[in-house]
Amino acid sequence: MARRKVELSPERIRTVALELIDRHGLDAFSTRKLGIALGCEAMAIYWYYRSKEDLLDAVVDELVVSIARVVDEASTDWVGTLRAVAHAYRKLAHDHPRAFPLLATRRFSSASTFAFLEKLFGLARAQGISDRTSAQFYRVVSSYCSGFALNELAPQPTSLAHLKKFPAVAHVSKWLGEDQLDGIFEFGLELQLDALRASR
Amino acid sequence: MARRKVELSPERIRTVALELIDRHGLDAFSTRKLGIALGCEAMAIYWYYRSKEDLLDAVVDELVVSIARVVDEASTDWVGTLRAVAHAYRKLAHDHPRAFPLLATRRFSSASTFAFLEKLFGLARAQGISDRTSAQFYRVVSSYCSGFALNELAPQPTSLAHLKKFPAVAHVSKWLGEDQLDGIFEFGLELQLDALRASR
DNA sequence: GAGTCTTATTTTACAGTGTAAGAGTCGGCT
DNA sequence: AGCCGACTCTTACACTGTAAAATAAGACTC
Structure with a gap:
């Protein structure tokens, strides 16, 4: 053998x-x-x-680590770092569209996840951002990214048959297309980062 | 038989x-x-x-319809409607925590989904909100809700062993607990709705 | 009422799944 | 040489989704 x-x-x-x-x-x-x-x-x-579940957790971990690296390379500005992480998260969804749902669904409390959070929150504290604020914005921004990426990975094919029966959707659908995704993601993200800047 | x-x-x-x-x-x-x-x-x-997948799609549909009902009962104010939908979405995650991931993962392009969107966007148009704006905010807010709910459904047990090694996380973790979820959800949602109000 | 057609349900079967239990095989140790 | 521990394979079991065919019951025609 x-x-x-x-x-x-x-x-x-x-x-x-x-x-x-x-x-x-x-x-x-x-x-x-x-x-x-x-x-x-x-x-x-x-x-x-120990199990297939365990293995999938490890795969998720590998993906998380690839995001954590972004924090090291980022500038010292926390807003900038958060933005970089957000973009990295979405890029991950594009690079691994079929694995990404794992990351969005699964609880991750591994050591590498904690290491990532430690770097992120450590940076925030070093800049005098209150724990409450950094926690709030981390949750809000990461939720947004996670949900946005998941949504764009499950795109509906804009059934033309339906559009005839739903005129309002037909009008709006121009702004719901794939060509609008980059712009809208940016829009929503900056909207949140603006609020972060304003809160200081 | x-x-x-x-x-x-x-x-x-x-x-x-x-x-x-x-x-x-x-x-x-x-x-x-x-x-x-x-x-x-x-x-x-x-x-x-036709298949188990088909059945699961139907289950998702049933859940979507329960959200669609909220639009009917809502006030005429679009911001208020969007807020009501957001809360209904999160409530759905709490009422059906084990089924919710289906809704977040699956593409839904069923007739009832379109009916829901028709009501939502129809209301926006009736109030003179531009198609672009309503599309943008719908995507942003729904992504946020979806991601937030998914995150809170997969809670990490705040491993105390890890916290010793990660001091910054330990400090911030006070604001990451389950008791903070309601407040943070509200915070992030209102942040987005404020921007919607301001954009008019 | 007998015969046939349609609709609804069961039977049977198959290829594929995760993984527990145990057997086997190897390199390195004394 | 013999043994031990680290790996890997074999076998087995209960369970999965679903294709194909058999079966039953009602409805419809004559």
């Missing part, structure tokens, strides 16, 4: 898992298919992860 | 489906268990719905 050749590891497993989800979607993802992609039997995965 | 006695119907099926999801969660929901709850075989469901 060709054992010990594929060199399984937690990192490789979750990386290949993400690749598989990206390529074929969450529904099609199974431990058996992951095994094939890794070159091992499905059960070998269970040495590194 | 006791046929034709249980009186199956699309409405009953999707209602019992929602009950089952509410009680035991999405993961535990299966066509077989639904069959047992309905008093029929699993395959009988397929006479009324």
Whole structure:
């Protein structure tokens, strides 16, 4: 048997898992298919992860870390940092559209998530922003980003048949199209960041 | 055999489906268990719905309709209507915490969704709000509500072990607790509605 | 009332799922 | 050489969604 050749590891497993989800979607993802992609039997995965749920948590973690990196590279200005995080979050949804719902649905209380929050809130405190304010705006902005990204990933095909029966929607639909998404996201985000600036 | 006695119907099926999801969660929901709850075989469901996905779409629809009703009862003021819808949306998440992720994840382009949007946008037009503005604020506010509700449904248990290692998070965590959710939701919502009022 | 058609439901079957339990195989240790 | 612990595979089980066909009951025609 060709054992010990594929060199399984937690990192490789979750990386290949993400690749598989990206390529074929969450529904099609199974431990058996992951095994094939890794070159091992499905059960070998269970040495590194207690369950499929555990593995998916690890995949989410990998994605969170990629956002956390943005905080390091950001300027010292907290508003700017929050903006950068918001954009990174949305970019993540575009880069991994089929994995993103995982991130939006799942509770994440892993160490790397905390490390991310620590950097973000540490920066806020260093700039004299009150804990209450930073907590408020973090929740508001992150909720907005999460919801917005999720919405744009599940786009309705603007059924023309329906539009005939719903004239008001027909009129407004011009401003609901995909070409408007960037602008509206920016609009809503800046609206919130303006309020943050004003609150100081 | 006791046929034709249980009186199956699309409405009953999707209602019992929602009950089952509410009680035991999405993961535990299966066509077989639904069959047992309905008093029929699993395959009988397929006479009324083409697939499990189809059925879940119908469940989502049922939930959307319950929100649409709010628009009828609302005052003529569009800002007030949008606020009422936002609150109804969050209330839905509290009333059906285990079904809500369906609503947030799934594309809904059903007739009842369009009927809802028609009422909402029709009201906006009647009050002279530009199509662009109503589209913008609808997307922003609905994204915010969706993301906020999803976040509060997946609460992290504020791991005390982690808090020792992350002092900034520990300080801020006071404002991130469940007791703050109502206030923060309101804060973020009004922040957006203020901007809507100001834009006129 | 007998025969046929339509609608509703069950039966049977299949390929696929997550994972528990145990068996097997290897490298490195004494 | 023998053993141990770290890995991996094999087997098995209960459960999933649903295609295909069998079946039953009412409605409709003659």
